[in-house]
Amino acid sequence: MIFASIKLTPSISRFMKSPEVLDRFIESYGSISALVYAVLQIVQVVIFMIPGEIIQVAGGYIFGTWLGTLLSVVGILLGTIIAFFAARVFGYSLVNRLVSPKKLEKFEFLINNSKSEIAMFVLFLVPGIPKDSLVYISGLTPVKPLRFLAISIVARLPGIWGAAYIGAHLQQKDYLPVWILSGAALVLFVLGALNREWIVGRLHRLRRSSQDAPADERS
Numbered sequence: 251m252i253f254a255s256i257k258l259t260p261s262i263s264r265f266m267k268s269p270e271v272l273d274r275f276i277e278s279y280g281s282i283s284a285l286v287y288a289v290l291q292i293v294q295v296v297i298f299m300i301p302g303e304i305i306q307v308a309g310g311y312i313f314g315t316w317l318g319t320l321l322s323v324v325g326i327l328l329g330t331i332i333a334f335f336a337a338r339v340f341g342y343s344l345v346n347r348l349v350s351p352k353k354l355e356k357f358e359f360l361i362n363n364s365k366s367e368i369a370m371f372v373l374f375l376v377p378g379i380p381k382d383s384l385v386y387i388s389g390l391t392p393v394k395p396l397r398f399l400a401i402s403i404v405a406r407l408p409g410i411w412g413a414a415y416i417g418a419h420l421q422q423k424d425y426l427p428v429w430i431l432s433g434a435a436l437v438l439f440v441l442g443a444l445n446r447e448w449i450v451g452r453l454h455r456l457r458r459s460s461q462d463a464p465a466d467e468r469s
Contacts, residue, residue, distance in 0.1 A: 272308040273421075284321055287312065291325025295382050296332055302382065306410055310417025318414035323403060326410065330385050330402055337389020345386045353380065357387050366391045367401060374405035381406065 279286045287309060294302045309318030337345050346354065357373075360366045370388060373379050381402075388398055412431055419427045 270311075272304070273312050276308070276312055284313065284317075288321050288325040288328070291322055292329040292332070295326055295329025295385065302326075303413055306413035307417040307420070310414030310419075311421045312417075315411070315415045315418040318417060319407075319411045322410045322414060323407070326406065327399065327403055329382075330399060331395075333382070333385040334389045334395065334398060337386045338395075342390060345390060348386055349383050353383060354387065357384065360387060360391050367393055367397060370398065371401050371405050374402050375408075377409065 276283045276287050276290075287305075291302070291305055291309070294305050306318070306322045309322045312318065313321060360369055366388075370384070370391075370393065373384055374381055385402065388402075391398075393401075415427070416431055419425070
């Protein structure tokens with residue numbers, strides 16, 4: 251997967267211009283186009299500097315809403331497994347190299363936090379939060395892998411489905427649902443971005459409250 255990420259990242263960057271361009275690239279692989287799409291989605295999570303929304307929109311554009319959603323979920327799940335366990339195996343030194351110090355400091359409260367699972371669900375659910383970098387940070391937390399995978403996928407599912415829905419209607423040239431859902435997504439993204447600090451601050455309080463609770467209550 252590391253080799254595939256290195257080889258495919260330039261292609262992904264080149265084909266990120268529009269769903270139509272990415273569609274031609276994916277369809278050129280014929281019978282294995284679904285597999286290639288899933289691999290691109292995996293690479294996007296592992297190399298999280300690449301924006302994932304255009305790939306998810308392209309999934310709906312190429313495969314339709316439901317199959318595009320399914321393929322995106324599979325790719326994101328596998329990419330999340332790779333990134334999460336890479337952080338578990340190589341530890342803080344790897345995450346420190348991949349995630350900016352400012353971002354790492356902002357989400358450091360997740361580490362050794364007894365209520366980190368609640369915080370993770372909120373952070374993965376809210377638009378405007380850098381989700382793929384959070385996967386690496388989450389690998390440093392005490393959360394159990396299966397619980398983390400369930401949290402991250404369930405919280406991200408509405409956004410994945412929405413992107414695939416937009417892509418499918420773009421392909422059908424049915425623009426009214428695209429404008430409505432895109433407008434709603436933009437509003438949610440702006441609200442999430444503007445209130446990011448407030449949300450993170452509230453989640454910080456969860457950690458302080460768990461630390462201040464009596465030992466028998468925490469147990």
